[in-house]
Amino acid sequence: MEFLRPATWADALAARARHPDATPICGGTDVMVELNFDRARPAALLDLTRLTELTEWAPEGGHLRVGAGVTYDRIITELGDRLPGLAMAARTVGSPQIRNRGTVGGNLGAASPAGDAHPPLLTDDTLVEAHSIRGVRRIPVGDFYTGVKRNALAPDELIAAFLVPAATGPQQFAKIGTRNAMVIAVTTFAVALHPEQGRVGTGLGSAAPTPRRATAAERFLAADLAATGRWESRAELAPHTVAEFGRLVAEAAAPIDDVRGTAAYRRHALSVLARRTLTWAWTEYRRSGSRSAARKSG
Template sequence: MSQTTAPFHTPADLAEALRLLAAHPEAVPVAGGTDLMVAVNYRLTRPAAMLDLTRLAELREWTDEGDAIRIGSGVPYARITAELATVLPGLAAAARTVGSPQIRNRGTLGGNLATASPAGDGHPPLLATGADIEIASARGTRTVPVEAFFTGPKRSVLQPGELITAVTVPKAAGPQQFLKVGTRNAMVIAVCSLAVALDLDARRLGTGIGSAGPTPLTAPDANLIELPWGRTGLFNDALAEEFGRRVAAAARPIDDVRGTAAYRRHALAVCAARALRRVWTAAHGGSGR
């Protein structure tokens, strides 16, 4: 029995891509294909059509916007790690943990967001720093704060005919950390993950939690913990452990094949205390206390 091949659209630029997507809203955009093609190979999905984004030069560059970096949705993880580690250390650290070198050369931050998996490695650093997602369609462009982007497990605010074109991430204003717990050190889906960003100018703390809820999460109560800004001698283990408790309390984990809800909460508490000690130590010249 013969099988019909789904149409594969190959636009030359962003304008053509948006026109094609408006005419064929059922088409699934594909850049690196590191998530989509796995699902296709396992027959978990069968797109009615695909829209190839690999020729769109507009999506494959990043630009310095002054106080932020605008990253095209087609920029692969390998370039984020190699080119942006100084200005976006948390995101670069997360990008470094994604899959294998081959996956990092193909996989993109835009694809990670479009998949909207609660376990996506790129999501916690974006939440911790307050990134914005740029979304385009034939109707125009809109910007969505990352904390409003995710609506459920593998669901987002993206509408038919829309395409993620860029992510704007504030430059680091202090030390950042990304910690990931998994069954091994590489090529693993996170049991849980955590990003912490310290903003020394605004005296603000940011958090992002992955793989411990129906969507990637922040820990608002943990963000408000009273740090001894400018008084390093008052930072102690009790403060770090309280931060860990607040992060764990913000999680909404479940039991699954990768870990139990109780283990995820415990691991997040440990990671959060460790991450806060590290960013505070880095900010104060090696003195964690």
């Protein structure tokens, strides 16, 4: 196995062009598992750990541009207030040691349906920034996943960063696993409220061949909140609204039976997670309105 260790991003892209069959490695939390269990034997490894460009983040054009090498731990500590849903998901990833090494960029590259970072990224207009010696592409995250552990990258491309808007409303994430920690998800769900746009975002994980949104549930909830004036009044959600949202989320899934759970269980769990996370997010939205009103009256 050849080991490639470029010193610059330009060198990395050149190496990728020369060795399209090389497997990129940064945190290594997915790649090393595959190697250790002899599930993969790539012709070459392309080590990106020396590239400081991948470890930086900054605001850019209404988004946060987060380098592919920013770790889960840094997502939590440095971006938790701006990307709360993604930070919640990051907290469920592995152990502290894994969170100190693993990256969202690696999660995107692996494109596993069970990747914890995918559902929060789907709740907003996230873009995956792919570089090659030919130029730069920004791929909408919904178009990035093309199959089980397959993505839209060309053979000569590397993920440089992802771009996501900072939260403008409450975000929530929930995960069910076969134990409380250090476990692959049975299923996951994320929801984000976008009050200024009158829009709702969702993301499902470990519930279909690829991570996906529940678009019918998003449209239903956004229309219901607009029709009832709840975006403005922040009144409590009607029970039938919460129940229907959960039903539509479960309907959007296409799960399988496997060692972690049955398809029927996953659909049921998704409905429960959708109802819970929506309730949590709406409660936060109502409280934020109360605080705003209190500040104005003071």
